[in-house]
Amino acid sequence: MASKLFVSAQEVARRAGVSRSAVSRTFTPGASVSAETRQRVLKAAEELGYHVNHLARGLMRNESGIVCLIVSDVATPYRAAVLRELTLQLQNAGKVAMLINTDRSDGSVDRALHQAIRYRADASVILSGLPDKSIVQLCLRSGQRLVLINRDDDQPGPLRINVDDADAGSRVATAFARAGCRRLAFANSLAGTPSLVRREKGFVAAAAALGLQVVVERYGATGYEAGQVLAQRLLTRSERPDAVFCATDLMACGFMDAARRQFGLAVPSQLCVAGFDNIEQASWLSYELTTFAQPVDRIAKYAIDWLGTDDSGEDGPEPITLPAELIWRRSIRGG
Amino acid sequence: MASKLFVSAQEVARRAGVSRSAVSRTFTPGASVSAETRQRVLKAAEELGYHVNHLARGLMRNESGIVCLIVSDVATPYRAAVLRELTLQLQNAGKVAMLINTDRSDGSVDRALHQAIRYRADASVILSGLPDKSIVQLCLRSGQRLVLINRDDDQPGPLRINVDDADAGSRVATAFARAGCRRLAFANSLAGTPSLVRREKGFVAAAAALGLQVVVERYGATGYEAGQVLAQRLLTRSERPDAVFCATDLMACGFMDAARRQFGLAVPSQLCVAGFDNIEQASWLSYELTTFAQPVDRIAKYAIDWLGTDDSGEDGPEPITLPAELIWRRSIRGG
DNA sequence: GCGAGTTTTGCACGCGTTTGCAAGAAACTG
DNA sequence: CAGTTTCTTGCAAACGCGTGCAAAACTCGC
Incomplete structure (x- = not known):
């Protein structure tokens, strides 16, 4: 491979006129080494461009x-x-x-x-x-x-x-209720990740407790495109939802774009939307998305x-x- | 730290009834080891959950x-x-x-x-x-x-x-010219990264060659907010630009949002926009941004x-x- | 069954570290 | 100044692995 190699503690020791252990101790916090040797070692190391080999150190210490x-x-x-x-x-x-x-x-x-x-x-x-x-x-x-x-x-x-996804889902449901929404929807992906499932369950349960009807649709991954497709499916229903909780912000962005462009709906006057993750795009002027930030x-x-x-x-x-x-x-x- | 440790080649060798070298050779492609020993070693390794220590291997081979x-x-x-x-x-x-x-x-x-x-x-x-x-x-x-x-x-x-940023900048300028734009602008950040500088130079040079006027404004980092601020600055000029090349897609998104919301401009009829990087958001319905994809x-x-x-x-x-x-x-x- | 040729195997060393141990030096005590 | 304590330092043994070398085992042709 390389003609020249990394410089080892041995070479530093030789140059500083000390033993290999002294070099090691210089670079080990808390080890006992006199101020003078330490200086000489540091000088030699600097000149040679020496850096402790963490592979070897990990080998010794059982801690990489x-x-x-x-x-x-x-x-x-x-x-x-x-x-x-x-x-x-x-x-x-x-x-x-x-x-x-x-x-x-x-x-x-x-x-x-x-x-x-x-x-x-x-x-x-x-x-x-x-x-x-x-x-x-x-x-x-x-x-x-x-x-x-x-x-x-x-x-x-x-x-x-x-x-706490379930709690978040429940809070969205009450927020929708306060906004006067009646027909709720949850736009989920088919991924079936536990956290997504919890979001859905918490939302659906809270909606039911509030006496609101809620419909769930699932499609694809957790990205923008899935949000678009889910908008197609949910917004063409006979009883069109007036509020939708999207499992992720990316889906929410896709959903909003489709809702506006293809269905001419205004957010939030005709359709309330919530997302999850608080990605940077959620704060953009085109979305101004209400969402949950994971800590x-x-x-x-x-x-x-x-x-x-x-x-x-x-x-x-x-x-x-x-x-x-x-x-x-x-x-x-x-x- | 941990009570038990990682299992070593030694233990595998003991269990398989072979020497440690045999274990090593089993896991070294191209080494000479009989089919039978190989099988025994592999079996023992599987049972013990052995995995070659890449730290030690890297130490030997000088290749981590x-x-x-x-x-x-x-x-x-x-x-x-x-x-x-x-x-x-x-x-x-x-x-x-x-x-x-x-x-x-x-x-x-x-x-x-x-x-x-x-x-x-x-x-x-x-x-x-x-x-x-x-x-x-x-x-x-x-x-x-x-x-x-x-x-x-x-x-x-x-x-x-x-x-090839310069070339990209030049191609944007001609695209703007073909679209009938007359007053070009370049929205750059203050970062001064070489690639950003090249984009700007290529664009400005090509615009000049085409006989179009071009104005450059610089602000902040390469993010969404910078795009917004630059829109404020460029779109309030007495001679408002009718085409802007933003140094990055993120800036372009911020620019477009501000142009639409705060200046009521329609894209592309009143304002043409181009970006750079082809981030996922560039393809979103809210932006449909013409841009350059880095390979x-x-x-x-x-x-x-x-x-x-x-x-x-x-x-x-x-x-x-x-x-x-x-x-x-x-x-x-x-x- | 024997010698030549080929493959497989074990031994031992080295890779660059850390670290326990003991010896030496220095500092302190009385 | 002897005795004791505290620091400092070098030696050597690990850590888990690859590999050259030589011995051992196997293969083959006769």
């Missing part, structure tokens, strides 16, 4: 400093936002993020976790899909921490962080704080449920 | 399989898209992506590259910012490949991949193919310039 982020559809606004938050906070915690992309195929998450094991990641954060139980066991047995975000698995061991910063903080703790050996940590924050904009009347 | 992606503003649609493409193709090539977030602060990219060196990354791909010359030298000396995407640095060594797939392919080659030792590879593809939608008249 690597955290795997396992996620599909990175390019999606919501996913990209949580990715950003996680990598940022990981860096501040002195860790480094390894990004693994998954797809919808079977075993995709499992393969990602195998990769995490190969690189001896200290932990893996799973944002998409659900790993096989056996792999989870293998990770835990190997001493690798696992964080499931909005995955809603029930086996103990991993840290599970969820957003991505707190989610990331909980996850990363837990990685620093030593509470292993138990049945795993308690699951955490965080509330979504309602972001009120102009796509619902009143407010 | 890690590629660092150095980028700021991951949550931005364009950045997220190229990130997605890079991680996907890296995985297909058997590499793994390490994601490092930078900010605007001084030395942010340099710190990221230091991190890449610590983890003995085989290569680093820089998507934002510009590293210091000395760090670049250190990377190259250490045998680490460097890819600069749209960074436009002039020192040899790294692979430089650029999009992210080809960019990623060039970068990753080069990582597989052995052409070190020279003055570095030839810089690559790729054309941007014009995506024609309805924000410009005619077509």
